[in-house]
Amino acid sequence: xxxxxxxxQNQLYKAAELLCQGEVVAFPTETVYGIGASIFLEEAIQKIxxxxxxxxxxxxxxxxxxxxxxxxxxxxVPAQFYTLAERFFPGPLSIILPKTKEVPSxxxxxxxxxxVRMPSHPLALELIRLVGSPLVAPSANLSGKxxxxxxxHVLDDFEGKIAGIVMGEPSKEGxxxxxxxxxxxxxxxxxxxxxxxxxxxATLQQKVSIFTPSKDVFGETLPSPGMKYRHYAPSARVxxxxxxxxxxxxxxxxxxxxxxxxxxxxxxxxxxxxAASFYFYLRLADAERYEEVQIICxxxxxxxxxxxxxxQKASGF
Ligand code: TXA
Ligand code: MG
Numbered sequence: 001x002x003x004x005x006x007x008x009q010n011q012l013y014k015a016a017e018l019l020c021q022g023e024v025v026a027f028p029t030e031t032v033y034g035i036g037a038s039i040f041l042e043e044a045i046q047k048i049x050x051x052x053x054x055x056x057x058x059x060x061x062x063x064x065x066x067x068x069x070x071x072x073x074x075x076x077v078p079a080q081f082y083t084l085a086e087r088f089f090p091g092p093l094s095i096i097l098p099k100t101k102e103v104p105s106x107x108x109x110x111x112x113x114x115x116v117r118m119p120s121h122p123l124a125l126e127l128i129r130l131v132g133s134p135l136v137a138p139s140a141n142l143s144g145k146x147x148x149x150x151x152x153h154v155l156d157d158f159e160g161k162i163a164g165i166v167m168g169e170p171s172k173e174g175x176x177x178x179x180x181x182x183x184x185x186x187x188x189x190x191x192x193x194x195x196x197x198x199x200x201x202a203t204l205q206q207k208v209s210i211f212t213p214s215k216d217v218f219g220e221t222l223p224s225p226g227m228k229y230r231h232y233a234p235s236a237r238v239x240x241x242x243x244x245x246x247x248x249x250x251x252x253x254x255x256x257x258x259x260x261x262x263x264x265x266x267x268x269x270x271x272x273x274x275a276a277s278f279y280f281y282l283r284l285a286d287a288e289r290y291e292e293v294q295i296i297c298x299x300x301x302x303x304x305x306x307x308x309x310x311x312q313k314a315s316g317f
Contacts (some may be wrong), residue, residue, distance in 0.1 A: 004155070010246040016130035018163045024048055025215060026140045026154045027127055029063075029119040031176050032139030032147040033154050033193060035162060036063070036127075039073065040171070045136055049106075051161045053143040060136040061094050061177070064118050065128035073103050073114055073134055078182045080204060085304025087203045090120035092173055092194035096181040105134050117177055123168055139176060146232050146279040146314070149174050149287045150157045152285055175306050176274035180208070192305040194275070210305070232313045233281040236290045240297070241316040247296045254291040256257035258284075261296035273298070275307045282314060 009016045015025045019036065022044040026035045037044035037051070039062050041316075047058055062073055064221055067085060071075065074097035081095055099107075099114035108114050119125065128135050139147040140154045148154045149171040158165075178193035180200065182294045189197060189210045202209045236258075241247035245262050251257075259282055260268060260273040273295065294312055302308065 001160040002163060004159050004162055006170045007166050009166050009167065010086045011098045012123065012166065013130060015127055015166050016203055017165055019127075021136065023163035024051065025127075025163055026148075026158065026165040027124055028166060028169065028171060029121045029124045029137075031119070031173050032149055033140040033151075033168075033175045034063070034135075035140040035158065036135040036137035037108060038131055039103065040138050042049055042106055045087065045104065045106050048136070049297070051158060052138060052141070054108075054138065055143070055309075056286070057109045058138075059108040059111055059113075059115065060107050060115050060138055061115040061179075062107065062134040063124065063137050064116060064134045065125045066118075069134055070116065071100075074098060075100050075115060079183065080182050080185065080187055083204055084180070084200070085118070086253070087300075088195055088199075089118040090125060092120070092177040093117065094177045094179045094191075096179065096190070113180075115179060116291065123166055123167070127166065135284055142146040144233060146234060146282040147176060148283075149276075149279050152278075156283075156287075170216040172276065172281075174274075174278060174280070175310055178306065192309045194306060197305065202250075228234075232279070232282070232310050233316065234293065236282075236316070238282075238290045238293050238295065239292060240311060242297050242302075244296055247294060251294060256291045257294055258290050258292070258293045259296065262300060263296055266296065272299050273307075275304060275310075278307060278310060304316075 018025050020039055020282045020300055022041045024037050024047045037048055063155050075099045094115045095113045103114050139270040141147045142157045154165055173194040176193050178188050178195040179191035182185055187208045259270045260266050262273050
């Protein structure tokens with residue numbers, strides 16, 4: 001066990017110092033909290049995989065604070081990258097690029113690419129700037145658990161196991177960044193997120209597809225290794241319904257049930273269903289030992305592909 005330093009916002013240099021010494025430090029971003037290490041310190045990155053229990057074939061996103069640092073980590077950058085960066089950086093978009101040989105293979109999990117993102121959270125940007133190199137940062141949760149959207153979530157998973165945490169406010173977006181790749185000028189979404197398909201298409205003036213892994217190809221052929229893991233799941237059973245009627249008919253009415261929906265007139269232990277609070281409620285369900293989380297989708301939720309993706313993963317759909 002180590003002491004996890006709780007670093008206040010006006011002492012960000014302490015977090016930078018720890019990162020430069022090869023330690024792991026959690027920090028807020030606009031999407032979810034990340035646990036970070038310098039991209040060039042392999043031993044620090046090994047610690048991230050170890051404390052998360054993350055499979056070594058799942059690559060990490062490199063977080064940058066300006067486009068000037070791109071050349072250290074990526075090469076052969078296609079034109080579409082700059083169009084997207086101009087519109088969405090800083091913000092919740094990660095773009096996969098060919099990596100330079102300076103990026104350690106532990107970051108890319110052996111792939112020849114690196115995912116690049118410029119977070120918009122001022123503390124994250126300032127921390128990257130102080131460290132002076134990009135930070136790799138997966139979501140700050142034990143592998144397979146819901147991501148962390150507030151400090152207490154991070155401490156629940158990592159107190160005593162990481163050197164520090166930057167004390168920020170709850171995450172604004174609440175779900176992870178959109179991950180895209182660019183192949184021969186074609187842009188494809190590997191993970192839906194806060195930046196939507198329509199916004200990407202409008203910016204690029206071209207079609208953007210969403211990659212959907214077919215059920216029987218789980219394994220080597222997936223372009224984004226993270227896809228094959230069942231993610232974002234609490235210990236409670238998560239059931240998914242597309243109408244209130246269906247939910248009423250099929251529920252076996254467990255004694256301790258949480259219902260997430262925006263439908264009016266649903267009775268019981270009902271909480272709102274939205275991206276910003278989704279992980280919060282999944283984690284609450286575990287903390288308070290709920291038996292079941294019942295999710296009843298409504299028209300607005302159905303339109304949110306990022307949120308729907310997380311709902312389906314949580315329910316093992
Ligand atoms: O919003 C976010 O993206 C958060 C915050 C902390 O920035 N980070 C995050 O990281 O969600 P993580 O490691 O939990 O998810 C990264 C996802 C994984 O599904 C991973 O497989 C995929 O991005 N990924 C990373 N690098 C990749 C690469 N080179 N090729 C394909 N997929 C990649
Ligand atoms: Mg994650």
